[in-house]
Amino acid sequence: MLNLLSFLFGIVSLVIVIPATIPLLGWANWLALPLIVLGIIIGQLSSSSSGRNFCLIVLLIAAIRLSIGGGVI
Incomplete structure (x- = not known):
């Protein structure tokens, strides 16, 4: 059940x-983090790690986008 909840948080994030990769x-x-x-x-x-791994991938995408934009843009 917790794994499914983790997936849901990952999907919402x-x-x-995804739209936050557009400039400006x-x-x-920062809302998704x-x-x-x-x-x-x-x-x-x-007990399963797939939901956590999915959230880590989404975190990686958000962190790369934030680092490219200097944290704001």
Whole structure:
């Protein structure tokens, strides 16, 4: 159950992160980061690791986008 909840947090975060790759929408990554971290924590509590791994991939995408934009843009 926790793994499914972690996947749901990852999917919601991904829906926010994908449009945030467009220039001038990078601020949306800051909205997604708390959801991603919450998904990672919930996935860590789960017996399966697939939800946590999915959230880590979404975190990697958001972190790369934030580093390219200087953290704001």
